[in-house]
Amino acid sequence: MSQTIEVKVPDIGDFKDVPVIDVLVKPGDAIKAEQPLITLESDKATMDVPSPASGTVKEIKIHIGDKVSEGALVLLMESADAAPTPPASEKAPTPPPPAATNSRGGIAEVRVPDIGDFKEVPIIEILVKAGDEVKAEQPLITLESDKATMDVPSPLGGVVGEIKVKVGDKVSEGSVILSLVTGDTSAPPPPSAAPSTSAAPPPAQAALTAPSAGVDEGAFKLAYAGPGARKLARELGVDLGKVKGSGNNGRILKEDVESFAKGGGAAQAKAPAAAADGAGLGLLPWPQVDFAKFGPVESKPLSRIQKISGANLHRNWVMIPAVTYHEDADISELEAFRVQINKEGEKSGGTKLTMLAFLIKACVRALQQFPSFNTSLDGENLIYKQYYHIAFAADTPNGLVVPVVKDADKKGVFDIAAETGALAKKAREGKLGPADMQGACFTISSLGGIGGTYFSPIINAPEVAILGVNKSITKPVWDGKQFAPKLILPLSLSADHRVIDGALATRFNVYLAQLLADFRRVLL
Numbered sequence: 001m002s003q004t005i006e007v008k009v010p011d012i013g014d015f016k017d018v019p020v021i022d023v024l025v026k027p028g029d030a031i032k033a034e035q036p037l038i039t040l041e042s043d044k045a046t047m048d049v050p051s052p053a054s055g056t057v058k059e060i061k062i063h064i065g066d067k068v069s070e071g072a073l074v075l076l077m078e079s080a081d082a083a084p085t086p087p088a089s090e091k092a093p094t095p096p097p098p099a100a101t102n103s104r105g106g107i108a109e110v111r112v113p114d115i116g117d118f119k120e121v122p123i124i125e126i127l128v129k130a131g132d133e134v135k136a137e138q139p140l141i142t143l144e145s146d147k148a149t150m151d152v153p154s155p156l157g158g159v160v161g162e163i164k165v166k167v168g169d170k171v172s173e174g175s176v177i178l179s180l181v182t183g184d185t186s187a188p189p190p191p192s193a194a195p196s197t198s199a200a201p202p203p204a205q206a207a208l209t210a211p212s213a214g215v216d217e218g219a220f221k222l223a224y225a226g227p228g229a230r231k232l233a234r235e236l237g238v239d240l241g242k243v244k245g246s247g248n249n250g251r252i253l254k255e256d257v258e259s260f261a262k263g264g265g266a267a268q269a270k271a272p273a274a275a276a277d278g279a280g281l282g283l284l285p286w287p288q289v290d291f292a293k294f295g296p297v298e299s300k301p302l303s304r305i306q307k308i309s310g311a312n313l314h315r316n317w318v319m320i321p322a323v324t325y326h327e328d329a330d331i332s333e334l335e336a337f338r339v340q341i342n343k344e345g346e347k348s349g350g351t352k353l354t355m356l357a358f359l360i361k362a363c364v365r366a367l368q369q370f371p372s373f374n375t376s377l378d379g380e381n382l383i384y385k386q387y388y389h390i391a392f393a394a395d396t397p398n399g400l401v402v403p404v405v406k407d408a409d410k411k412g413v414f415d416i417a418a419e420t421g422a423l424a425k426k427a428r429e430g431k432l433g434p435a436d437m438q439g440a441c442f443t444i445s446s447l448g449g450i451g452g453t454y455f456s457p458i459i460n461a462p463e464v465a466i467l468g469v470n471k472s473i474t475k476p477v478w479d480g481k482q483f484a485p486k487l488i489l490p491l492s493l494s495a496d497h498r499v500i501d502g503a504l505a506t507r508f509n510v511y512l513a514q515l516l517a518d519f520r521r522v523l524l
């Protein structure tokens with residue numbers, strides 16, 4: 001017998017009441033273990049809740065917009081894992097996945113229809129997934145050229161088989177999109193009853209959602225909204241760039257589009273937060289340029305990490321009156337020590353000490369010496385933290401992420417080096433969980449492995465300071481009698497001026513440089 005499983009929100013770190021921004025399955029869907037079921041989005045991260053087992057979705061217990069915490073019931077499913085395979089003649093106790101229901105139909109290949117003069121148009125959304133049951137005319141993918149956004153509808157009813165394209169692929173008339181297991185007698189039959197047929201969707205004109213008059217296409221493209229909201233905006237002729245999102249990080253929900261269309265939009269458009277084009281801030285509108293006029297171009301959608309971190313960085317840049325203070329630290333002895341210890345480690349096969357690990361340890365000492373740096377603004381109060389969790393920016397193929405080394409004050413430099421190495425690896429593999437990225441007191445952004453001299457890092461709110469580090473370089477330094485070669489590490493400290501004034505920031509920098517110049521001071 002199959003078994004009904006209650007799928008609940010797993011341990012999601014300290015996150016509570018996190019909004020559901022997407023429900024990725026529906027009753028009747030056949031799902032595999034680990035397949036994402038819903039997407040949650042906090043102000044720090046977007047996370048999918050995976051299925052604990054294979055089976056069939058029975059009942060969904062939540063809606064988009066619900067706020068959930070660990071243990072919340074997501075859905076009921078019939079677990080296939082628990083069920084012995086029934087004999088062929090025996091009727092399955094639960095409805096089989098849709099793909100298995102149509103034995104009379106064939107397999108149709110759905111292709112891009114006539115889309116006018118458009119060629120090599122990028123796919124910006126795939127609206128269905130393998131196993132989905134679709135109706136004739138239901139949109140399958142969304143294409144977006146520099147002139148128009150268009151949905152390609154399904155020519156037939158059926159069940160989606162293999163999806164042959166991915167977001168970012170460029171398609172033209174005739175490109176194969178997916179295979180469709182047909183058999184829905186209510187829909188027009190495929191042109192041929194052969195098992196593999198080529199089904200031309202309705203003419204593109206039926207699907208083409210040309211830009212509405214007055215819609216700013218550039219801002220529409222950049223708006224932070226999912227396919228549902230985008231589609232609705234097209235249908236209602238709403239200029240998405242002017243809609244204020246009420247979802248997490250300003251994500252535009254369908255309701256926002258509806259209320260904008262109903263007239264609330266005029267007021268919204270005036271709100272500064274909604275002014276994607278800067279008009280609401282009294283600024284000139286964002287320049288709209290047809291780049292293709294000047295040479296070949298290619299449009300690629302931002303990654304999910306870029307969209308989320310972009311919204312956070314923008315807020316922090318606009319809202320924090322930050323000043324960046326520079327300092328040079330003489331790390332000649334520290335680097336010699338690091339190299340020496342690593343050589344010894346090579347013999348014993350130990351963890352490699354990194355400059356980042358020493359920096360984390362030195363920053364903890366500096367935060368202890370200057371507690372104002374280990375705070376967060378909370379209205380008119382300043383929260384002083386008595387723990388030392390240090391974040392570091394990690395560059396990944398999908399964008400910037402900021403994992404956190406917890407309780408760095410209680411860890412040795414070897415442990416910190418091992419932990420940053422493991423976190424950076426996890427980050428590059430896209431496997432960081434929410435708990436890995438929360439609770440930071442202070443952030444280090446190290447570009448030392450790449451180069452550069454100084455830069456101006458953006459504070460990671462609600463922290464009040466961030467340390468930027470570039471590549472160390474040997475420079476001649478006057479020691480009172482002569483120039484001596486010293487290995488100099490350029491430091492760039494950005495601090496929130498509401499909490500930290502210039503004198504304090506400079507004292508912090510000078511102290512940090514002293515620690516790095518003579519690491520024994522960390523023990524004092």
Ligand code: CAO
Pocket residue numbers: 354355356392393394395396400424445446447448449450457469470471472473489
């Ligand atoms: N000066 C000179 N050399 C340095 C250095 C510095 N400040 N910091 C690191 N290096 C050297 C290392 O010693 C290493 O050399 P070897 O291979 O010879 O040992 C090399 O540069 C590569 O180091 P790394 O950058 O891979 O390792 P790390 O521990 O220093 O940094 C991490 C780890 C995760 C911080 C890094 O990989 C990373 O992602 N950096 C980018 C962060 C970023 O994008 N910040 C900008 C945020 S704002 O847009």
